[in-house]
Amino acid sequence: MQKKQKSLLWLSVLSVLVFLFVWWLVTDGLHLAAPQSLPSPVKVLKTFVQKFYTKAPEGATMLEHIGSSLQVALSGYMIGVVVGVPLGILMAWYENVDVFVRPLFDLLRPIPGIAWIPIMIVLFGIGLLSKAMVIFLSAMIACVVNSYSGIRQTKTVHLWVGQTFGASNFQLLIKIALPTAVPLILTGLRVALAGSWTALVAAELVASTKGLGFMIQQSRGIFRPDIIIAGMIAIGLTGAALTGLLSFLEKALMKGEKW
């Protein structure tokens, strides 16, 4: 069994190597693909490293782009969490809130964040705030949905026990429903973070002057696919790092499936 595991691992390594080799073969090896449409992996790697210290051609280094993107994404995400989680909890706990807020929420939900960009630009200008608001919308929706179903998972028996011991409605919420909901709330935070990052890229593709989305969109105009792919790698890595960090925090905070 141990040996089989090992040979499977080798197969995985081999698969990635074959992929890179084929990529290299069609570009540098046999020159099947035009360098304006598909650069070789070596070139992409070089550009990726180079981008960390050169500003050319679109005017900022990779770290500046990442920093600017993170700033926008995280500020929008934070507002989304601060508004979304309590809203989801309130909707799940107080029926009157649910009856009133849910129709509006359902109205808003199917509209992708990126569609709001023109409205946000008119309302909040072309700075950080308008993009943060677009991200806020995407993040909030995931937070509301998950905290709502988290609170709804509370077992009625647990609530009865609480009532028998004379807990007030508010105490039931704090002492019983909230701890039950924590795992799903954390899932919501993770989903929302991934969603925020996607929304950020979308927002930067359409309207921005800095950031990773801007970088890849500009590079398309000047036919530099090596920068585009380097940018995509940076987007993927940053996104993965963000979700990884959150999963790590989640594991550190939780004991198994419990709070």
Added chain:
Amino acid sequence: MGAQNASKAKRVVGAVLSITCFLLLWQWGTSGTKLGLLMPTPIQVAERFLRSFVDPIGKHSILGHVMFSLSRVIIGYSAAAFCGIALGILMGRYRVVEAIFMPLYEMIRPIPPIAWIPLAILWFGLGEMTKWFLIFLSTFNTITLNVYSGAKSVDPVLLGASKMLGANPLQTMYTIVMPYTVPFIFAGLHTAISVSWATVVAAEMVRSTEGVGWIIINAMEINNMVQVLTGIVAIGMVGYLLAIIMRKVEDVMCRWNKGGK
């Protein structure tokens, strides 16, 4: 039953109340304050929305734009559903397939499909192929993951039993693995339809000459807020309808599964 009717009535009243409040607030905000210089009133938007069924925006009526976007979604989505389900099941079932494709899939997965837009335009030009490719990617990501986790979690006792009773691999696949994964497939299809709708809007906003995303980006260029909101209304409605349709299909197809729980 009586209580249920009462809560239903309460929900209807709540919905009417909250949407009326929202519209009144919007109306007051745009006609009563300086915001009106920037934003149209809800009546203007409703009027433009209804008029756009006969009076075209750009070259097509609103239905035409919706049809363009929908046809893109349907082509990319169906191709991706087919490939995603096949790959997901194979990866979940066979360790060798998993070992080969999982690392490649994990390399692609963290990159949001929207980030492929510039590269896709370089590769496929400005035509339909770019949009199909992007929708394919976004749907494929979601569906493969769902189907994979489904096929991976097939009860080993069932697999063992089928093997013991002499089922060949193909029979095991058809009688055990496939039925077991169906709920996961539909969960994936359900999520993917919303994702692909959002992707088509984004792709059309970056580059296109028709479609619902174009309505918005064109309106932004000519600074026509009524048209932006008309586009948003259309996008929201279609997105809502797609989600409802998928949920109904899921309910019908997976009835046996829900009944069991």
